[in-house]
Amino acid sequence: METLLQQVINGLSLGSVYALIAVGYSLVYSILLFSNFAHGGFLVIGGYICYYTLAAVGNNIWIASLLALLGAGVSAVVVERVAYKPIRERTNVTLYLLIASMGMSIVIENIFVVTVGGRFRALPPVIPTNPVNVFGMATTSAFDILSLVMAIVFLSGLQLFLSKTKWGLAIRAASYDLRTAGLMGVNVNKLISIVFFVAGLLAAVGGIFLSVRYTLYPQLGLITIKAFVAAVIGGLGSLPGAVVGSLILGLAEMLTAGFISSQMRDIVVFGLLVLTLLWRPTGLFGKHVAEKI
Amino acid sequence: MRKISVLALLAVFVVTGFAAGAMAEDVIKVGYLAALTGDWAAYGQTELNAAKLAVAEINAKGGVLGKQIQLFPYDFRTRPEDAVNAFRRMAENDKVVAVVGANGSGINIATAPLANRYGIPQIGTVSTNLLVTVNDQGELNPFMFRTCFTDPYQGQLIAAFTAKELKKNTAAVLYDVGSDYAQGLREFFMKYYEEYGGKVVADQGFRAGTDVDFRAQLTTIRDSKAEVLVLPNMGKEMALIMKQARELGMNDIIFVGGDGYGEFMWEIAGDAMENSYWINHVAPEDPAMADFFANYKKTYNDECKEFVNGILAYDSIYWLADAIERAGKVDSTAIRDALRNTKNLQLHHALMSIDPETHNPIDKTGVVLVAKDGRAQFYTKIQP
Numbered sequence: 051m052e053t054l055l056q057q058v059i060n061g062l063s064l065g066s067v068y069a070l071i072a073v074g075y076s077l078v079y080s081i082l083l084f085s086n087f088a089h090g091g092f093l094v095i096g097g098y099i100c101y102y103t104l105a106a107v108g109n110n111i112w113i114a115s116l117l118a119l120l121g122a123g124v125s126a127v128v129v130e131r132v133a134y135k136p137i138r139e140r141t142n143v144t145l146y147l148l149i150a151s152m153g154m155s156i157v158i159e160n161i162f163v164v165t166v167g168g169r170f171r172a173l174p175p176v177i178p179t180n181p182v183n184v185f186g187m188a189t190t191s192a193f194d195i196l197s198l199v200m201a202i203v204f205l206s207g208l209q210l211f212l213s214k215t216k217w218g219l220a221i222r223a224a225s226y227d228l229r230t231a232g233l234m235g236v237n238v239n240k241l242i243s244i245v246f247f248v249a250g251l252l253a254a255v256g257g258i259f260l261s262v263r264y265t266l267y268p269q270l271g272l273i274t275i276k277a278f279v280a281a282v283i284g285g286l287g288s289l290p291g292a293v294v295g296s297l298i299l300g301l302a303e304m305l306t307a308g309f310i311s312s313q314m315r316d317i318v319v320f321g322l323l324v325l326t327l328l329w330r331p332t333g334l335f336g337k338h339v340a341e342k343i
Numbered sequence: 344m345r346k347i348s349v350l351a352l353l354a355v356f357v358v359t360g361f362a363a364g365a366m367a368e369d370v371i372k373v374g375y376l377a378a379l380t381g382d383w384a385a386y387g388q389t390e391l392n393a394a395k396l397a398v399a400e401i402n403a404k405g406g407v408l409g410k411q412i413q414l415f416p417y418d419f420r421t422r423p424e425d426a427v428n429a430f431r432r433m434a435e436n437d438k439v440v441a442v443v444g445a446n447g448s449g450i451n452i453a454t455a456p457l458a459n460r461y462g463i464p465q466i467g468t469v470s471t472n473l474l475v476t477v478n479d480q481g482e483l484n485p486f487m488f489r490t491c492f493t494d495p496y497q498g499q500l501i502a503a504f505t506a507k508e509l510k511k512n513t514a515a516v517l518y519d520v521g522s523d524y525a526q527g528l529r530e531f532f533m534k535y536y537e538e539y540g541g542k543v544v545a546d547q548g549f550r551a552g553t554d555v556d557f558r559a560q561l562t563t564i565r566d567s568k569a570e571v572l573v574l575p576n577m578g579k580e581m582a583l584i585m586k587q588a589r590e591l592g593m594n595d596i597i598f599v600g601g602d603g604y605g606e607f608m609w610e611i612a613g614d615a616m617e618n619s620y621w622i623n624h625v626a627p628e629d630p631a632m633a634d635f636f637a638n639y640k641k642t643y644n645d646e647c648k649e650f651v652n653g654i655l656a657y658d659s660i661y662w663l664a665d666a667i668e669r670a671g672k673v674d675s676t677a678i679r680d681a682l683r684n685t686k687n688l689q690l691h692h693a694l695m696s697i698d699p700e701t702h703n704p705i706d707k708t709g710v711v712l713v714a715k716d717g718r719a720q721f722y723t724k725i726q727p
Contacts, residue, residue, distance in 0.1 A: 053566050060558040170579055172611040181592035191590035264555035265579060265611055273555070307559030313520055313548050315559070
């Protein structure tokens with residue numbers, strides 16, 4: 051029983067970090083109907099900005115996080131302007147956007163390989179990681195609780211932004227039909243920039259937590275494959291779906307590794323993906339059948 | 344740039360080649376295969392420096408059999424194909440009687456057929472894989488040797504240390520399922536640990552490169568009540584494992600690892616590294632090595648940071664010199680026989696005996712390092 055509880059806590063904390071990243075995938079997908087594979091790159095950018103700011107300003111995690119979030123958000127907007135805007139203005143075939151995003155992810159990864167080198171770096175211990183006892187039944191680290199709390203804070207913030215603000219309304223409208231939203235007077239380019247900024251910002255939050263926990267290296271973005279799987283299981287384009295999918299995935303990974311075999315966890319993760327696609331091709335919360343690439 | 348350096352290197356070889364020819368037969372020609380460029384350059388340069396130091400010391404004392412040793416260094420650029428070419432040159436152009444190096448199993452596995460064909464003995468420094476001295480059919484490579492102990496032996500040392508030194512009878516293993524090295528260490532650790540009366544209560548795997556979260560495995564290990572966690576791996580995963588274990592409140596479990604220890608692990612694991620034990624070939628604080636480190640620093644004005652490579656290269660030369668002395672003549676086959684019959688030879692870092700059947704060192708002394716106060720320190724020497 052204690053072990054189960056422990057593994058559930060482990061799974062939730064892993065799932066919450068997946069959720070931050072998966073939401074970014076879903077957000078972009080809901081507007082532009084393509085999977086932005088450069089998303090992992092924003093995460094890495096956020097991580098490196100955090101790392102170097104920490105080194106420069108003397109371990110002030112607040113300043114470093116703020117800069118990382120802004121920096122990743124801005125670079126997401128820049129990537130959209132440079133790589134995606136010219137394509138979406140010329141064609142509405144989303145396959146080209148998908149390919150461009152794969153290209154961008156390779157470009158971003160290699161910019162870091164060339165400039166800062168491929169070696170992995172450990173962030174200074176700015177976030178407490180001491181063990182915390184949960185109701186005398188399980189032990190988790192303060193860091194896990196913090197990442198869970200931060201995931202909830204940021205995801206709730208996103209929900210508030212989408213439901214209470216004018217731009218949130220515009221984004222929701224655009225997710226139903228971008229073209230019509232444009233015809234109704236929504237500034238589509240600005241809207242897309244905002245969406246990318248928000249996605250980049252969330253990626254940076256995930257990036258900071260991932261790099262504190264698992265060290266920072268240019269290929270860290272590859273971890274987003276799992277988050278992408280989570281987004282697909284939940285239903286690409288659906289934000290609640292992305293969160294639920296991430297938690298399912300985090301739990302599935304931890305419970306498989308804990309109770310069946312640690313070598314089986316990837317088989318289970320990708321098996322879940324295949325099963326979901328067979329039974330509900332649109333994912334658990336998917337709204338419409340569209341090409342999912 | 345690369346072209347120029349290759350040309351320069353060639354020029355150096357040509358010049359040394361002529362010089363060697365002029366001195367004719369009063370020198371003993373020894374090839375040295377080192378990675379002077381490429382991924383392993385840091386190791387290779389240290390090795391060559393250490394080997395040159397050993398040669399200079401031996402020559403200063405009158406050489407071997409009254410002859411001076413002359414070193415023929417070649418760069419294999421961390422690539423097996425360059426190593427093969429270099430070996431050919433050493434054998435055909437330089438006519439060396441023995442080759443020392445390289446510092447990787449893959450390289451020595453590639454050069455083994457050449458050593459056998461030319462009949463020139465080769466001594467690998469840190470080549471721990473079994474297939475260096477025997478081929479994959481289990482037949483002996485008659486001219487291949489190594490100074491280090493093998494992977495299976497290292498697994499046995501970990502078992503001996505855990506069961507006899509630490510006196511802990513329950514252990515868990517968390518190993519990289521994708522690595523031959525980790526698999527080998529784990530297998531032999533488990534075999535000998537049970538022999539020494541220990542019990543492996545949890546045997547968990549992970550995949551290096553893709554897995555970064557080990558809490559699921561660690562939770563299982565915690566529930567198994569293991570007193571020791573054996574980490575027979577290489578790379579940063581071990582640091583992450585130790586850090587995550589302490590975060591899960593596993594404060595009492597003792598970490599024991601092999602020669603995968605790296606300085607970089609402190610950066611990731613921080614205090615979680617403290618009081619972990621690492622079985623290794625040599626230790627920087629080994630009192631027997633103090634002279635070597637002092638001379639190295641004096642000669643090269645640099646710390647010998649890659650001390651495992653440095654010490655093993657240094658002692659490989661001494662071992663070879665001893666074998667030539669015992670062979671009584673400068674002849675490759677006679678030297679091979681002498682290497683093969685090495686018994687209780689006191690090298691600087693260990694007592695060396697060779698098993699003639701496998702060409703592996705027998706019961707070689709291992710060193711245990713303890714991680715304390717932010718660095719690895721000499722703890723004890725150990726034999727199974």
